[in-house]
Amino acid sequence: MKTHILAIGAHPDDVELAAGGTLLRHIALGHSVAIADLTRGELGTRGSAELRDAEAAESARIMGVKYRENLGLKDGFFEQDEASLLRLITVIRKYQPEIVLANSISDRHPDHGRGASFAARACFLAGLVKIETLWEGIPQAPHRPKAVYHYIQDRALKPDLVVDISPWFEKKMEAIMAFGSQFYSEGDEGPQTPISSKSFLEFLESRARDFGRYIHAEYGEGFTVERPAGVDDLLDLR
Secondary structure, eight states: OOOSEEEEESSTTHHHHHHHHHHHHHHHTTOOEEEEEEEOOTTOSSSOHHHHHHHHHHHHHHHTOOEEEEEEEOTTTOOOOHHHHHHHHHHHHHHOOSEEEEOOSSOSSHHHHHHHHHHHHHHHHTTOTTSOOEETTEEOOOOOOSEEEEEOOSSOOOOSEEEEOGGGHHHHHHHHHTOTTTSOOTTOOSOOOTTSSHHHHHHHHHHHHHHHHHTTSSSEEEEEESSOOOOSOGGGOO
16 A cells, blocks of 8 residues: 555644645645544544544545545544554554655644654654564564655744645645534534634635745645755755
8 A cells, every 4th residue: 555645643634734735736746645643533622523534534535535544542642652653653554655744843732743743753663673563464564754744733833845735725725624513614603713713714825825935836835844855956946
C-alpha cells in the first residue's frame, strides 16, 4: 500500500483545515495519498464520534483520498506511550509514505502540539529494525519517511515553505464543509465553539490568502520543517 504522502491529524478535520489543498494538489499530480486520524474527536462540543466518522469518510471522497483510517486513540488524553506509538508505527509501515504531514508544532488546542511530536517520533521509530510490528499477521519491514512537514493551524506561525493551492481552494472548502457538525451553516442553532462561527470560515480564507502572498499566489498553505529541505535548482523556487 505504498503512498507518496501520509497526512496525520489529531482529530478528523485537522488535515482538511490546514493541508487539504496540498493533498488535492498532489492527488491532481498523480501522487497517492492516505490520511490517518489519531482520534475520533469524541470530546468535541458539537456532533458525535459516529457523526465525525461519517463526515471524515465523505470529506475523503470529495478530495479523492483512497485510504483513510482512524487509530481510535483517546481524544484529549492520548500520550506518547509504547502501545499508542506502535499503533501509529504500524500505520506508517503499512503505507510507506515518502512524506508525512503532521499537526502544528504549537497551537491553541493542546492535542495539536502533542500530535505533532507524536507523529514525528513515530516516524523515526518506524525506521528501527528492532521494533517489530505486524499487519494482518505478517511482519512489517521498517520504514522511515524522507521528511515530516508540520502544517500550520490556529496560531500564526511563520512558514518555512508554502504550497500554492489556488486552483484547489474551493474544493478544499467543500471538503471542510463535509464536517457539517463542526462549522457554520445558515440558521444553525447549535452550541457555539471557536470554529463554528462564520468568521472562522472567513479566517480560513484570509489565512490562505496571506500564505499565498508569500509566493505570489492567490491561495497557499504553510508548513514548518524539522530539517532544511534540499533543492537541486534554485531557479525552481519562487
